[in-house]
Amino acid sequence: MTAFRSSIPFNVLFINSYDSFSYNVVRLLEQQSHKGGYGEVRVTTIHNDTFTHVSQLKKYLPHFDCLVLGPGPGSPVNGVEDVGLLASLFEDDDLSQIPILGICLGFQAMCLSQGAQVNELMTVKHGQVYDIELTIESELFKGYPSQYKSTRYHSLHVEPSLGLIPLAHTNDENGQLLMAIQVVGKPWFGVQYHPESCCSELGWLLVSNFLQLAQRHNECSGRCDYKGSIYDVHVYDELDKTIDKTPIYEHQVDLPTQDISIREHNVCKSPLLTLYLCDAIHDFKFVMASSSQDPHRGRWSIICLPNENSDVLTHYTSLNKTTIYKWRDRNVSWKDVNASLQYGFVHPCVFSEDKGQFWQTIGQFVSSRLMSSRPDLPFVGGLVGTLGYEMGDVVPSIQSLNPDAKLVYIENSIVIDHFSGKMYTISLSDDFPVHIMQIISQLSINDPRLEWPSELPPMKFDIEVSSDASYQHAFNACQDYMRRGDSYEICLTRQTQVTPHGPLAPWRLFQTLVTRNPAPFSSYFDFQDLIDLPKDRTLCLLSTSPERFLKWDHDTCELRPIKGTVKKTDEVDLQTATRILKTPKEFGENLMILDLIRNDLYELLPDVRVKDFMSVEEYQTVYQLVSVVQAQNLSDSIYSGLDVLKHSLPPGSMTGAPKKITVQLLHEIEQRKRRGIYSGVTGYLSLNNRADWSVNIRCLYSYNGGYHWLCGAGGAITVLSQGESELAELNTKLDSALQCFTNSE
Numbered sequence: 001m002t003a004f005r006s007s008i009p010f011n012v013l014f015i016n017s018y019d020s021f022s023y024n025v026v027r028l029l030e031q032q033s034h035k036g037g038y039g040e041v042r043v044t045t046i047h048n049d050t051f052t053h054v055s056q057l058k059k060y061l062p063h064f065d066c067l068v069l070g071p072g073p074g075s076p077v078n079g080v081e082d083v084g085l086l087a088s089l090f091e092d093d094d095l096s097q098i099p100i101l102g103i104c105l106g107f108q109a110m111c112l113s114q115g116a117q118v119n120e121l122m123t124v125k126h127g128q129v130y131d132i133e134l135t136i137e138s139e140l141f142k143g144y145p146s147q148y149k150s151t152r153y154h155s156l157h158v159e160p161s162l163g164l165i166p167l168a169h170t171n172d173e174n175g176q177l178l179m180a181i182q183v184v185g186k187p188w189f190g191v192q193y194h195p196e197s198c199c200s201e202l203g204w205l206l207v208s209n210f211l212q213l214a215q216r217h218n219e220c221s222g223r224c225d226y227k228g229s230i231y232d233v234h235v236y237d238e239l240d241k242t243i244d245k246t247p248i249y250e251h252q253v254d255l256p257t258q259d260i261s262i263r264e265h266n267v268c269k270s271p272l273l274t275l276y277l278c279d280a281i282h283d284f285k286f287v288m289a290s291s292s293q294d295p296h297r298g299r300w301s302i303i304c305l306p307n308e309n310s311d312v313l314t315h316y317t318s319l320n321k322t323t324i325y326k327w328r329d330r331n332v333s334w335k336d337v338n339a340s341l342q343y344g345f346v347h348p349c350v351f352s353e354d355k356g357q358f359w360q361t362i363g364q365f366v367s368s369r370l371m372s373s374r375p376d377l378p379f380v381g382g383l384v385g386t387l388g389y390e391m392g393d394v395v396p397s398i399q400s401l402n403p404d405a406k407l408v409y410i411e412n413s414i415v416i417d418h419f420s421g422k423m424y425t426i427s428l429s430d431d432f433p434v435h436i437m438q439i440i441s442q443l444s445i446n447d448p449r450l451e452w453p454s455e456l457p458p459m460k461f462d463i464e465v466s467s468d469a470s471y472q473h474a475f476n477a478c479q480d481y482m483r484r485g486d487s488y489e490i491c492l493t494r495q496t497q498v499t500p501h502g503p504l505a506p507w508r509l510f511q512t513l514v515t516r517n518p519a520p521f522s523s524y525f526d527f528q529d530l531i532d533l534p535k536d537r538t539l540c541l542l543s544t545s546p547e548r549f550l551k552w553d554h555d556t557c558e559l560r561p562i563k564g565t566v567k568k569t570d571e572v573d574l575q576t577a578t579r580i581l582k583t584p585k586e587f588g589e590n591l592m593i594l595d596l597i598r599n600d601l602y603e604l605l606p607d608v609r610v611k612d613f614m615s616v617e618e619y620q621t622v623y624q625l626v627s628v629v630q631a632q633n634l635s636d637s638i639y640s641g642l643d644v645l646k647h648s649l650p651p652g653s654m655t656g657a658p659k660k661i662t663v664q665l666l667h668e669i670e671q672r673k674r675r676g677i678y679s680g681v682t683g684y685l686s687l688n689n690r691a692d693w694s695v696n697i698r699c700l701y702s703y704n705g706g707y708h709w710l711c712g713a714g715g716a717i718t719v720l721s722q723g724e725s726e727l728a729e730l731n732t733k734l735d736s737a738l739q740c741f742t743n744s745e
């Protein structure tokens with residue numbers, strides 16, 4: 001009996017209130033497996049609206065050793081609309097015998113149910129690390145020092161009340177605040193702070209102590225007898241399925257090796273080489289160049305050469321349609337494709353599918369071609385292109401004929417390693433274009449001369465910017481949401497439209513953009529993918545992004561969120577910027593996104609680490625605060641990098657936290673405008689199972705071949721932000737790209 005019982009995991013039911021930190025809690029619980037007498041910890045996660053009322057959950061409760069109620073947006077005072085199941089959870093009599101740990105929102109809901117008041121804080125705390133002091137000795141804090149540091153994310157707080165035993169507190173401008181409690185006479189505990197944050201000390205010990213308390217309670221009360229009698233794995237499977245986490249494609253353990261034709265050339269290490277080569281190649285090309293470098297980024301540049309074998313995959317989220325045709329296929333006419341897209345006529349290249357199905361289409365395309373060859377190269381061929389903001393799972397669809405995703409299959413490419421001075425001409429089908437090889441042989445690849453103009457040709461531009469008053473209005477709306485506890489950080493953005501008065505070739509504009517604002521992710525994409533594609537339906541993207549979103553190889557995934565920006569001026573040097581970027585405002589901004597990114601990775605992968613904590617990086621016009629988060633052992637997972645990409649779009653640094661609710665709020669605040677390409681990602685899925693995607697910021701893009709250029713800019717708003725300085729920051733970022741137009745004439 002004992003052996004049988006110990007092989008049954010300690011089952012935790014986690015109620016996820018749609019926070020961007022939920023999976024940090026789930027993994028922290030799992031990581032405590034075998035650290036106490038409770039054995040292996042198995043967490044089953046449901047959402048707080050998976051069931052509308054506790055009566056629907058009741059039959060599952062005996063199958064769990066304890067409940068953990070996660071943090072989240074909203075207020076328990078607003079009842080079911082804000083907190084779903086948590087509003088009725090505590091009404092159930094059986095619950096008084098079930099051990100519960102409430103975290104932040106979960107804690108507040110628990111305390112409210114005991115008659116305590118939940119009020120708004122005078123001074124809200126988001127992403128702020130405080131000293132927490134133990135009020136009395138308790139089992140929950142066994143092994144703790146009397147004071148320790150933890151991260152707080154809250155707008156609301158619980159007033160002390162008769163039914164609550166205070167266990168820990170903190171002090172700030174609001175006075176003394178309750179930070180942990182036990183409910184009198186019940187195995188219910190709660191913490192106001194976030195033990196799962198990467199800046200919280202001893203969070204693991206709190207969780208482990210709680211699990212031990214729960215185990216002991218269940219033994220004494222006889223609750224855990226269920227393990228012998230009613231244990232039924234199907235219950236957990238049934239609940240697990242309420243949150244869809246099916247992998248996009250099945251993981252292949254042994255990828256085939258494939259012959260790739262690769263020629264290696266010795267070249268100079270200058271990043272100018274890529275641009276110099278591109279100038280000489282007049283064929284269609286997509287470029288992902290490093291025009292600036294540092295020890296961590298900017299090592300590689302890739303020039304992609306589409307040909308007649310290049311499939312072009314385009315997705316339109318609001319039309320629920322995908323088109324697939326070959327690059328500039330003579331037999332495919334845009335007119336017919338367009339008629340099918342708009343009026344539903346049958347066309348062999350147009351497919352009805354939603355964005356979830358489109359991810360599967362990409363998955364199928366790539367997984368059937370994956371290979372183990374040349375893992376040393378970042379790219380050997382594969383899909384390259386851009387995925388817009390609306391490709392994100394949580395983003396509402398807005399009617400549009402503009403594509404949301406465009407990926408092109410590339411067989412022939414030039415890959416340059418700027419660190420070692422090597423260049424690789426690569427062909428998956430052994431037909432690297434002879435004339436391009438000839439061009440290369442005639443160029444002085446060891447001494448590239450690049451004279452790119454920092455000015456555009458003399459020309460007038462109309463620049464349409466929305467008013468500062470409307471920004472201020474939106475800023476105030478953000479502040480209201482954050483004060484009420486609906487969001488902790490909101491990345492507020494706006495877009496500017498530039499109309500050149502004459503013809504301006506995208507490549508010419510790219511030259512000036514890159515010269516003015518060199519960046520590690522300089523991308524050029526001009527998708528003239530059908531011969532008769534009219535200019536006013538041609539998607540173009542010119543990017544000088546400083547921000548990596550996600551890269552992966554067969555075993556590691558890395559995200560690199562930027563959050564925290566200071567303008568470079570004569571007075572602000574690296575040292576001053578570092579001081580400013582380490583103030584509570586910037587620190588909190590970065591920490592929130594760092595914890596969110598950990599969550600995005602933890603949702604799918606168990607082994608996530610912060611590799612670089614808030615380093616200051618210098619760019620042409622700004623200093624930025626950057627963190628690096630990695631997930632290891634991807635090869636042991638059922639998930640692929642593509643799953644991580646799908647699940648973590650749109651980038652947290654472009655939304656704020658919690659991501660789901662904040663994206664919904666932004667939809668209203670930004671007046672239901674599509675963000676489109678801006679706030680999406682650009683990069684590649686290489687067939688050797690490597691990928692690299694940058695965030696679409698500091699870029700110019702056009703849906704009509706350059707008649708109008710759009711440029712988005714924004715920044716994270718927190719409760720510590722001030723409208724005027726946020727607007728100034730937005731304008732600094734806008735200027736990184738927009739300066740091309742404003743300084744010339």
Ligand SMILES: C=C(O[C@@H]1C=C(C(=O)O)C=C[C@H]1O)C(=O)O
Nearest residue numbers: 563564565653697713714715716
């Ligand atoms: C929103 C933008 O940038 C994002 C916001 C940042 C910030 O708030 O500090 C920094 C980098 C980006 O993640 C933009 O450049 O338009």
Ligand SMILES: NC(=O)CC[C@H](N)C(=O)O
Nearest residue numbers: 071072104105155156485
């Ligand atoms: N992190 C949280 O769970 C926050 C809870 C609640 N929305 C507040 O702002 O106080």
